[in-house]
Structure formats: C-alpha cells, structure tokens
Amino acid sequence: MVKLHNLGYPYIGENREWKKTIESYWKRKISAEQLMDSLALIKHDNWEKQRLAGLNFIPVGDFHLYDHILSAALTFGAIPKRIRNLHSDRLSIDTYFLMAKGKANDGRSTTACEMTKWFDTNYHYIVPELDCTDEFELNPQCLLDEIKEAQAKAFDVKPVIIGPISFLWLAKHKNASFDKLSLLPSLQKCYQKLLMAVSELGVTCIQLDEPALSLDLELDWQKAFISCYSQLSKQCSILIATYFGDISSNLHLIEGLPLGLHLDLSNNSSLLAKADDILAKNQVLSAGIVDGRGIWRCDLNKALAVLEPVYRSRKDKLWLAPSCSLIHCPINLESESSIDPELKSWLAFADQKLLELTILKKALINPGSVKQELEDNRQLMEHQRASNWRQDKRVMEKVKLMESSKSNRKSTFEKRKAIQQEVLNLPLYPTTTIGSFPQTKEIRNARMRLKKNKLSQEQYEALMKKEISSTLAKQEEIGLDLLVHGEPERNDMVEYFADKLQGFAFTDNGWVVSYGSRCVKPPIIYGDIGRKKPITLDWMKYATSQTEKAVKGILTGPVTMLKWSFSRSDIPQSTIAFQLALALQEEVLDLEKAGIRVIQIDEPALREALPLQKSMQHSYLDWATRAFRMCSASVKDETQIHTHMCYCDFNEILPAIASMDADVISIEASRSNFEILDGLSDSGYPNDIGPGIYDIHSPNIPSVEQIIRLLRKALVLIPKEKLWVNPDCGLKTRDWDETLHSLQNMVEAARQLREMDTVEARS
Ligand code: GLN
Ligand code: ZN
Numbered sequence: 036m037v038k039l040h041n042l043g044y045p046y047i048g049e050n051r052e053w054k055k056t057i058e059s060y061w062k063r064k065i066s067a068e069q070l071m072d073s074l075a076l077i078k079h080d081n082w083e084k085q086r087l088a089g090l091n092f093i094p095v096g097d098f099h100l101y102d103h104i105l106s107a108a109l110t111f112g113a114i115p116k117r118i119r120n121l122h123s124d125r126l127s128i129d130t131y132f133l134m135a136k137g138k139a140n141d142g143r144s145t146t147a148c149e150m151t152k153w154f155d156t157n158y159h160y161i162v163p164e165l166d167c168t169d170e171f172e173l174n175p176q177c178l179l180d181e182i183k184e185a186q187a188k189a190f191d192v193k194p195v196i197i198g199p200i201s202f203l204w205l206a207k208h209k210n211a212s213f214d215k216l217s218l219l220p221s222l223q224k225c226y227q228k229l230l231m232a233v234s235e236l237g238v239t240c241i242q243l244d245e246p247a248l249s250l251d252l253e254l255d256w257q258k259a260f261i262s263c264y265s266q267l268s269k270q271c272s273i274l275i276a277t278y279f280g281d282i283s284s285n286l287h288l289i290e291g292l293p294l295g296l297h298l299d300l301s302n303n304s305s306l307l308a309k310a311d312d313i314l315a316k317n318q319v320l321s322a323g324i325v326d327g328r329g330i331w332r333c334d335l336n337k338a339l340a341v342l343e344p345v346y347r348s349r350k351d352k353l354w355l356a357p358s359c360s361l362i363h364c365p366i367n368l369e370s371e372s373s374i375d376p377e378l379k380s381w382l383a384f385a386d387q388k389l390l391e392l393t394i395l396k397k398a399l400i401n402p403g404s405v406k407q408e409l410e411d412n413r414q415l416m417e418h419q420r421a422s423n424w425r426q427d428k429r430v431m432e433k434v435k436l437m438e439s440s441k442s443n444r445k446s447t448f449e450k451r452k453a454i455q456q457e458v459l460n461l462p463l464y465p466t467t468t469i470g471s472f473p474q475t476k477e478i479r480n481a482r483m484r485l486k487k488n489k490l491s492q493e494q495y496e497a498l499m500k501k502e503i504s505s506t507l508a509k510q511e512e513i514g515l516d517l518l519v520h521g522e523p524e525r526n527d528m529v530e531y532f533a534d535k536l537q538g539f540a541f542t543d544n545g546w547v548v549s550y551g552s553r554c555v556k557p558p559i560i561y562g563d564i565g566r567k568k569p570i571t572l573d574w575m576k577y578a579t580s581q582t583e584k585a586v587k588g589i590l591t592g593p594v595t596m597l598k599w600s601f602s603r604s605d606i607p608q609s610t611i612a613f614q615l616a617l618a619l620q621e622e623v624l625d626l627e628k629a630g631i632r633v634i635q636i637d638e639p640a641l642r643e644a645l646p647l648q649k650s651m652q653h654s655y656l657d658w659a660t661r662a663f664r665m666c667s668a669s670v671k672d673e674t675q676i677h678t679h680m681c682y683c684d685f686n687e688i689l690p691a692i693a694s695m696d697a698d699v700i701s702i703e704a705s706r707s708n709f710e711i712l713d714g715l716s717d718s719g720y721p722n723d724i725g726p727g728i729y730d731i732h733s734p735n736i737p738s739v740e741q742i743i744r745l746l747r748k749a750l751v752l753i754p755k756e757k758l759w760v761n762p763d764c765g766l767k768t769r770d771w772d773e774t775l776h777s778l779q780n781m782v783e784a785a786r787q788l789r790e791m792d793t794v795e796a797r798s
Contacts, residue, residue: 110229138733193242199226219263317352652688
C-alpha cells in the first residue's frame with residue numbers, strides 16, 4: 036500500500052509555545068529541566084497530530100532547540116575550537132546555545148557561529164565550522180533518545196537527519212581553499228555508526244536529507260556521493276530526501292544504489308516519471324506532491340494524474356509526502372478567523388496539507404472512497420481560475436508602461452556622489468544605522484492596544500512620534516552622522532508595507548520560523564498590487580521636523596516584499612516584483628518631493644531568492660535588479676539611494692548588485708569576519724559600502740578597539756572615501772542599553788580613525 040510520511044513538522048507550536056519556552060530559558064525564568072519538559076509536550080503533540088492525520092511514519096529528529104544543522108554539528112562533534120576551549124561538557128545545552136548565540140546561560144560568551152540562509156528559503160541555519168575537525172566524533176544520544184521516546188509511545192518512527200554530503204557542503208572551513216571532501220571518510224564512519232545504532236533500535240528506514248543534490252554539484256562531490264552511499268546503504272534502509280530544486284541532472288547518482296528517493300515536485304512534476312524510469316522498481320520513490328512551503332491548496336486531480344502511472348508500476352514503493360519539511364509553512368488554517376472566507380477556501384497550511392495527502396492516498400487505492408473530495412477540489416480550482424477579483428487592469432497597464440521605459444539613474448555614480456556630498460556634507464567614514472531601533476515592550480504594547488481598540492489612532496500616533504523624537508535625540512547625542520527615525524511604527528518590515536498595499540492579505544497566526552527562536556508571519560499576495568496612498572511620508576515629514584541632521588527614509592524593496600510573502604503562482608514572479616516596484620517608486624518620489632535627501636531600499640532577500648541552479652540565475656538577477664532600479668532610479672542626482680542586504684554570501688552575484696547602482700550599500704559582514712569584502716574589492720564594486728561592523732544578532736557589545744581593527748581590515752580593500760560605518764542589520768531585537776553602548780563605541784571608533792588620518796596627513 037502507498038505509504039504516507041512527512042519530512043519534518045513545524046516545531047514552533049500552534050501558538051509559538053516553543054519560542055516562548057526557549058526564550059524563558061534564556062531569560063533564566065525556567066531551568067534546563069523545565070525547558071526540556073515543556074518542549075517534550077509540544078513534540079509529543081506534533082507526533083500525535085501526524086499519527087491522527089494517517090501518516091505511516093512519524094519523523095523524529097526534526098525537533099530542535101535552535102536549528103537542525105547546529106544539532107547535526109553537535110551530533111558529529113563539529114564544535115569550533117573556541118567553544119571547545121570554553122566548555123568541558125561538550126554536549127550541554129550551554130554549548131548548544133553558545134554556538135548559536137555566542138552567549139550561554141552560565142555566563143560565558145564568545146563569537147557565535149556564522150548563520151546563513153537555508154538554500155533559497157528565509158530560514159537561517161548555523162554554519163558548521165570545521166576548524167579543528169580532522170576527526171568527527173559521533174554523539175548520537177539526542178537522536179537515539181528521541182527515537183526511544185517515540186517508540187515508547189508506539190509511534191512508527193522514521194529518524195531524520197541531514198546527510199553527509201550536504202552536511203559537508205554546508206559546513207565551512209576557515210581556510211576557504213581547504214578540500215572539505217578530505218573529511219568525508221571520517222564523517223562517513225560516524226554516519227555508519229549512527230545507522231547501526233538506529234537499526235539496533237528496530238528502525239526500518241532513516242531519512243537522510245541531501246538538498247545539495249538540487250545544486251549544480253561538481254564531479255568530485257558527485258563521486259563522493261556515490262562512494263559514500265554505496266557504503267552507507269549496507270547499514271540500513273535509507274531514504275534520500277531532496278528538495279527545493281529540480282534534481283534531474285543528479286538523478287543518475289541514485290541509479291544503481293539501493294536507496295529510496297524523495298523528490299520535490301512542487302515546481303516540476305515531470306521529475307517523478309523520470310525518476311520512475313531510472314530507479315529499480317523495488318526502490319522507494321517518495322513523491323513530494325503537495326507543496327511544502329506554499330500555502331495554496333493542492334490541485335488534487337492534477338496531482339493524481341502525475342501519481343497514477345507511477346502507482347501502477349510501483350505500488351507500495353510509491354510514498355507520498357509534502358515536497359519539503361513543513362517548517363516553512365504555518366501550522367493550522369482552522370484557527371484563522373480574520374481572513375476573507377473565499378481566500379481562506381483556497382489555502383492549506385501544514386495540517387491541511389497532511390489531509391490532502393490522505394485524500395491522494397485514498398484516491399490511488401480506492402478512487403470511489405473520495406469521489407466527493409476530488410469533485411469539490413475540481414470545482415474549487417475551476418472557480419479560482421475563473422475568479423477575477425485578483426486582477427487590477429490599471430496596475431497592469433502602468434507596469435507595462437514602466438517595463439518599456441528606461442530604468443537608470445540620470446548621471447554616473449561619480450557625478451551623483453559629488454552633488455550629494457555638497458547637499459549632505461558628511462564627514463569621512465560617515466556613521467549610520469540600518470533603520471530600526473529597539474522595539475521595546477512599550478512600543479509593542481501600544482500596537483497591541485491599538486489593535487484591541489484600547490488606544491485611538493491619534494493616541495497611538497502620538498506615542499510613536501514621541502518615540503521617534505527621542506530616538507532621533509539619542510542618535511544626535513551619540514553623534515551619528517546620518518539619522519533614521521527608528522521604525523517604531525513597523526511591526527515587521529514586510530507586513531507593515533503589505534498592510535498598506537492592495538493585493539495583500541494577512542493571517543492571525545500564520546507564523547513560520549526564521550532563525551533561532553525568531554518567527555515571521557509572511558503576508559499573502561493574492562492579487563495585483565498597488566499603492567493606495569503614501570505609506571511612510573507623514574512619519575518621515577515628522578522625523579525631519581525634529582532635527583537639523585539628514586534623516587534616511589527606509590523602505591522595504593520589491594524582491595524582499597515578494598520573497599518574504601507567500602506569493603501567488605498564477606502570474607510570473609517578475610510581474611509581481613514589477614507591481615511592487617511601481618508602488619515603491621511612487622513612495623520614493625513622494626519622499627523626495629517632501630525633501631527627504633536619503634532613501635534606503637532594503638533588499639535583504641535578494642540573494643536568498645537566487646535560483647539554486649545556474650541555468651536559471653541569469654534571468655532572475657535580470658528582473659530582480661531591474662525591479663530595484665525601477666523603484667529607485669527616477670530620483671534626482673542629489674537624492675542618495677542606499678540599499679541594505681544581510682545574511683548571505685553575495686560574492687557570486689556582485690556584478691548584479693553593482694548593477695542596482697545604489698549610491699551606498701550596507702551589508703552584513705561581521706559574522707563571516709569581513710570575508711565578504713575580498714569579493715567586493717576583487718570585483719571592483721564601484722559605489723560606497725558600509726560593511727556591518729558588529730553582529731546585531733548577538734548581545735555582545737563590540738569594543739572601540741575591535742571596531743577599529745575591523746575598519747582597518749576593511750580599509751585594506753575599500754578606499755577610505757567609499758567606506759561607511761554601520762552595524763550589520765537593524766537594531767529592533769536589541770535592548771536600549773546594548774544599543775547605546777555599541778553605537779557609542781562605533782561612533783568613537785570612526786572619530787578616532789578620522790583623527791589618526793589627520794595626524795598621519797600632518798606628519
Ligand atoms: N531596515 C530594517 C531594519 O533596520 C532592515 C532589516 C533587515 O535587513 N532584515 O530593521
Ligand atoms: Zn539586515
């Protein structure tokens with residue numbers, strides 16, 4: 036019989052209980068035991084839910100304290116030297132959080148491990164460091180205990196862990212030219228032992244995730260895959276889980292190996308037939324037929340047409356699952372009460388997706404038993420196609436017009452820079468921040484009270500204005516050169532803008548994990564997007580009235596708006612980006628008209644949305660950078676355009692970033708110790724750069740000396756007249772104490788650097 040399974044279930048809890056519990060532990064409100072006990076409740080609940088949904092296998096090993104790759108790093112003993120030195124008990128929760136956040140409850144602190152985007156998603160994983168890992172060392176206890184825990188409750192388990200090839204591929208050696216594959220034999224030994232231990236517990240199948248197969252893998256990595264898995268497959272029955280991309284070009288790697296294979300069919304369902312041809316009929320083929328990271332209902336009849344031929348040839352060797360782990364999807368649609376009922380009928384969250392799989396399974400085995408469900412789904416899909424409440428002709432006409440016109444700045448960067456310098460009169464090494472300042476309890480409280488009608492719009496606005504004035508005053512006192520209003524009125528950089536644009540809808544509780552305990556609630560793009568009225572204008576007018584210094588207006592860019600929303604799939608992504616660009620262009624021009632001389636358009640998601648396969652990257656970069664220019668390039672020469680990007684490796688797309696032609700780019704660089712700058716200088720990045728000089732995701736305060744050291748490092752590669760000084764991202768998650776202290780040190784570092792320059796110039 037067809038088997039149902041799941042690659043991973045969202046661990047945050049229906050009401051983000053997971054997040055709240057972990058944060059209580061960090062605040063020392065609960066002990067480690069209490070933490071583990073509370074988390075176990077959420078975990079057991081998740082298992083039970085999946086069993087009730089009819090899954091044949093329950094994933095185990097998909098529940099984490101911070102991140103699944105960090106958990107794997109500890110399982111295989113990939114613990115950086117600086118952390119080993121600090122801790123004798125390598126496997127404690129403290130070690131875990133020390134690696135994640137650079138700070139543990141026992142008071143010790145160090146540099147946190149680097150964090151970066153998980154393939155093309157907005158999830159961030161902790162990058163394993165291989166600094167002293169000549170030998171990996173297996174610590175399987177956590178996984179084994181969890182398997183036993185689930186077995187004791189009579190769950191049929193399928194353990195889940197990242198596979199060796201992807202683990203090594205994702206890991207980083209401090210020497211960039213180091214051959215990571217030379218570590219494979221040692222890692223493979225650990226996996227061998229792990230598989231043996233898992234088999235001894237009576238587990239019949241383990242899922243090893245190998246998302247690296249959706250990349251253009253080089254030949255040595257392909258060979259490593261084959262040699263490694265020809266050994267591992269002897270230990271235990273393995274299901275290789277691939278997702279996020281089309282793995283056609285790597286399918287041959289599985290051929291001939293006794294492995295099961297899971298495929299992500301969300302973008303290319305023809306992959307299933309291809310794999311069915313290549314894989315022996317006794318191999319398990321798992322069809323990721325329900326989109327695991329979208330929120331639209333599955334077209335069940337279309338899915339069945341894909342599955343049926345394979346079911347006929349493969350019977351019980353066909354398994355069904357969501358395309359990828361469900362951590363990228365909100366948990367339960369049932370609890371949503373504010374969303375438009377028609378739109379709601381088009382949606383499916385994690386729990387609903389599991390039910391869709393159940394219907395598909397029944398439809399394969401006994402089509403008569405779900406006739407009604409299939410008919411209802413057919414009607415829904417037909418209705419969706421015919422429905423025209425998504426479209427706005429006016430928007431589409433304007434977008435067409437914009438597409439056909441030029442999207443470049445009027446003058447070259449050099450010319451603009453000279454004009455802007457006259458207007459802004461900034462010192463060497465200008466200091467600024469990325470936009471947000473601490474979102475205090477009071478701010479969040481005010482927003483909650485507004486939502487519950489306990490505060491009038493006027494009262495709320497008065498409170499926010501007070502916040503803006505005091506944030507500006509603090510920046511003046513610190514001595515920052517280019518100020519920001521602090522974004523107190525924004526709950527979230529995407530949701531805030533989406534809320535004021537047509538074409539977006541919102542959930543009450545549609546949270547997904549972004550990094551660590553941080554969750555986001557992406558809006559839903561369901562229709563053509565347009566600006567109803569100015570969005571940030573009044574706040575910015577107020578902010579500029581409060582200070583003599585220049586205040587930078589901050590907007591969220593088109594690609595980030597698109598990528599951090601759940602977007603529609605009935606029109607091209609580029610068209611949605613252009614609609615957003617048009618709305619933002621209107622905002623940019625309004626700000627300029629109101630005398631705002633610096634405008635920053637944040638694009639932290641630009642790199643993350645890059646398609647995984649090279650063949651598709653060019654056209655993406657073309658429309659993504661065009662969307663940025665569409666919204667930014669029509670300003671006057673004297674208006675300075677900034678952009679900001681964070682948490683990713685930009686090097687391979689630097690020419691595209693340069694083509695955006697922002698006057699200033701601020702980038703995250705501190706966690707990777709400024710490695711990013713090598714690429715920037717190699718490519719001769721033409722415009723101004725502000726490499727983030729401290730990690731705002733860590734509570735550690737950078738010292739003046741540390742900052743000067745980093746700036747000097749930057750100055751080796753960046754000419755001094757191009758260098759800006761700023762933190763690596765917005766400060767909303769930090770508290771005021773840390774923020775003031777860090778920024779004071781930052782401004783002092785810039786001041787000392789200028790002074791040293793003057794002394795040098797004199798002598
Ligand atoms: N302007 C935003 C802020 O400062 C940028 C956030 C981001 O890059 N993710 O919060
Ligand atoms: Zn950022």
